[in-house]
Amino acid sequence: MPEIKNLECSRCQATISAAMPQTLCPKCKGSLYVRYDLQPLHGIAARDAIAREAASCPWAGMWRYRSVLPDVRPVTLGEGWTPMLPSRRHPNAFLKDEGTNPTGSFKARGLALAVTMARHYGLRQLAIPSAGNAAGALAAYAAAAGIAAHIFMPRDVPFANYVEATAYGANVTLVDGLISDCGRIVAERSQTEGWFDISTLKEPFRVEGKKTMGYELVEQLGWEYPDAVFYPTGGGVGLIGMWKAFAELEELGWVKPGKRPRMIAVQSSGCAPVAKAFDEGATASEMWPNAATFASGLRVPKPYGDSIMLEILRESHGRAVAIPDAEILASLQDWAKNEGLFLSPEGAAATAAYGRLRASGFLTASDRVVLFNTGSALKYTDVIAEAMHLERPAGGE
Numbered sequence: 518m519p520e521i522k523n524l525e526c527s528r529c530q531a532t533i534s535a536a537m538p539q540t541l542c543p544k545c546k547g548s549l550y551v552r553y554d555l556q557p558l559h560g561i562a563a564r565d566a567i568a569r570e571a572a573s574c575p576w577a578g579m580w581r582y583r584s585v586l587p588d589v590r591p592v593t594l595g596e597g598w599t600p601m602l603p604s605r606r607h608p609n610a611f612l613k614d615e616g617t618n619p620t621g622s623f624k625a626r627g628l629a630l631a632v633t634m635a636r637h638y639g640l641r642q643l644a645i646p647s648a649g650n651a652a653g654a655l656a657a658y659a660a661a662a663g664i665a666a667h668i669f670m671p672r673d674v675p676f677a678n679y680v681e682a683t684a685y686g687a688n689v690t691l692v693d694g695l696i697s698d699c700g701r702i703v704a705e706r707s708q709t710e711g712w713f714d715i716s717t718l719k720e721p722f723r724v725e726g727k728k729t730m731g732y733e734l735v736e737q738l739g740w741e742y743p744d745a746v747f748y749p750t751g752g753g754v755g756l757i758g759m760w761k762a763f764a765e766l767e768e769l770g771w772v773k774p775g776k777r778p779r780m781i782a783v784q785s786s787g788c789a790p791v792a793k794a795f796d797e798g799a800t801a802s803e804m805w806p807n808a809a810t811f812a813s814g815l816r817v818p819k820p821y822g823d824s825i826m827l828e829i830l831r832e833s834h835g836r837a838v839a840i841p842d843a844e845i846l847a848s849l850q851d852w853a854k855n856e857g858l859f860l861s862p863e864g865a866a867a868t869a870a871y872g873r874l875r876a877s878g879f880l881t882a883s884d885r886v887v888l889f890n891t892g893s894a895l896k897y898t899d900v901i902a903e904a905m906h907l908e909r910p911a912g913g914e
């Protein structure tokens with residue numbers, strides 16, 4: 518594992534030491550990236566050691582990439598190395614099933630690393646605003662590390678998110694509002710209570726954990742880039758993390774030379790600040806009014822990392838797509854019935870977006886694509902049942 522060389526601001530490129538816990542760039546409030554000296558790992562010998570070492574430690578999960586993660590003892594529950602499933606109907610579409618992670622979502626990756634670093638720094642109290650799944654993941658890793666978790670999420674999150682966070686022993690507050698309201702409360706209370714705020718993109722290690730999705734999808738495709746990656750986008754941590762991974766893979770010489778994938782940010786029409794900004798050619802998003810969608814993870818009305826995401830979408834020749842909830846639900850049922858895959862609403866937004874971009878000609882059947890199912894549908898049974906107008910049938914005799 519490498520030592521962290523420094524943290525680097527994504528906006529003004531200022532460098533900051535990682536010896537102490539950091540949040541945002543002290544100069545400009547930009548998000549911080551973790552930087553290492555990757556030179557000693559250059560070349561495919563170091564790359565191929567990953568698979569060799571992982572073969573003797575199959576439970577390593579995302580820590581198979583420990584050579585490009587901070588040199589710290591992990592807090593792990595078995596996150597990462599999730600299945601890459603070929604679609605039964607679309608020969609070049611692969612579903613990356615993040616629903617198999619601990620706590621049933623990809624949030625496990627970022628929070629495993631953020632809590633690992635929190636323990637390393639000796640932090641005792643972590644606080645998070647969450648659309649739901651990040652709360653469950655923080656609660657689990659904090660429990661594993663013996664650290665207190667203070668969680669603020671909308672009152673109407675899927676019930677599973679409330680149940681799991683409570684079972685893990687976190688201090689849970691349900692807020693009458695959205696994640697943006699929760700974020701304000703966390704920022705204020707962290708000041709007065711001395712909590713460490715691990716909000717999306719306001720500390721460097723959640724992106725760093727989620728970058729493993731980028732390494733993983735490339736390795737699972739034989740160290741080759743796909744043509745496009747569909748990512749259900751709320752705060753955008755995974756999108757930003759994967760793009761960082763691609764830059765590192767190129768610096769390391771670990772990926773076969775080729776064009777980086779087109780990055781497709783998928784949102785719900787009920788909350789689509791990034792898609793709107795993309796369509797308008799803007800460099801930042803505007804607060805989305807009255808955000809509402811049953812894909813609760815996508816209900817982020819003003820993501821902090823909007824400018825970074827918009828830059829990535831344009832640089833990759835990708836785009837942002839907004840899908841109405843009815844179309845998300847139709848795709849969810851379609852993939853359940855025809856592929857045997859019960860996707861989260863966020864994952865079904867990605868499969869619906871794939872259908873759209875195939876129909877529009879933006880992508881063809883021969884384009885190799887990775888569709889992210891970011892969570893397990895089993896965390897959403899109440900929400901999906903409501904969308905399907907399903908009720909438990911009354912008992913017989």
Ligand SMILES: Cc1ncc(COP(=O)(O)O)c(C=O)c1O
Nearest residue numbers: 650751752753754814863891892
């Ligand atoms: C299942 C699911 N998918 C996607 C997202 C959006 O993730 P990100 O904030 O990394 O864009 C979330 C966030 O809560 C989520 O829970």
Ligand SMILES: [Zn+2]
Nearest residue numbers: 526529542545
């Ligand atoms: Zn800065």
